[in-house]
Amino acid sequence: MHQLILLLHVLSATVWTGGHLVLAFSVLPKALAARDPGVLSGFESAYERVGMPALLIQVISGAWLAYSLLPDVSSWFTFDAFPGKLITFKLLLLAMTSMTALDTRLRIIPRLSPATLPAMARRIRLVTLLSVLFVVVGVSFRGGLLA
Numbered sequence: 001m002h003q004l005i006l007l008l009h010v011l012s013a014t015v016w017t018g019g020h021l022v023l024a025f026s027v028l029p030k031a032l033a034a035r036d037p038g039v040l041s042g043f044e045s046a047y048e049r050v051g052m053p054a055l056l057i058q059v060i061s062g063a064w065l066a067y068s069l070l071p072d073v074s075s076w077f078t079f080d081a082f083p084g085k086l087i088t089f090k091l092l093l094l095a096m097t098s099m100t101a102l103d104t105r106l107r108i109i110p111r112l113s114p115a116t117l118p119a120m121a122r123r124i125r126l127v128t129l130l131s132v133l134f135v136v137v138g139v140s141f142r143g144g145l146l147a
C-alpha cells in the first residue's frame with residue numbers, strides 16, 4: 001500500500017512541479033514579452049484541469065505518508081527531529097502556496113491586464129519556487145539536503 005501511495009504522490013508531484021516550471025520558464029516569458037495576459041489564461045485553463053487534482057492528491061497522499069511515518073500528529077507541527085521537521089516544512093510550504101494562490105485568485109486574476117502582468121509574474125515565480133522546494137524536502141526523507 002505504501003508503495004502505491006508514494007507512487008501517486010510522486011506522479012502528481014511531476015504534474016504540479018513540472019507544470020509550474022513550464023509555466024515559469026516557457027509560457028510566462030512569452031506573455032511578458034508580448035504584454036499579453038491571454039497567453040497565461042490559455043495555459044492556466046488547460047493546466048487547471050490536471051494541476052488542481054494533482055495538488056489535492058499531493059495533500060491527501062502526503063498526509064497518509066506522513067501518518068505512516070509519524071502517527072503522532074502533534075509532532076508534525078514542531079521543527080523538532082527527523083522526520084517531523086520535514087513534515088513541518090511541507091505543511092509550511094503548503095500554507096504559503098495556499099495563501100499565494102488565494103491572493104492571486106481574489107486580487108490579481110479578476111483584473112488581469114498588461115498592467116497587472118508583473119504582479120502575476122511575481123506570484124507565478126513564487127509558487128514555482130515553492131513547488132521545487134516541495135520536491136527538495138520530499139527527497140530529503142530518504143537522506144537528502146535537509147535530512
Ligand code: HEM
Binds near residue numbers: 009010065131134135
Ligand atoms: C505539491 C506538493 C508536493 C510535492 C511536489 C511533493 C513531492 C514529494 C517528493 C518528490 C517526495 C519524494 C518521494 C521519494 O523520495 O520517494 C515526497 C515525499 C514525501 N512527501 Fe511530499 N510533496 C508535496 C506535498 C506534500 C504534503 C502536503 C505532505 C504532507 C505533509 C507531504 C508529505 C510527504 C512525505 C511524508 C514524504 C515521504 C514519503 C516516504 O518516503 O515514505 N508531501 N514528496
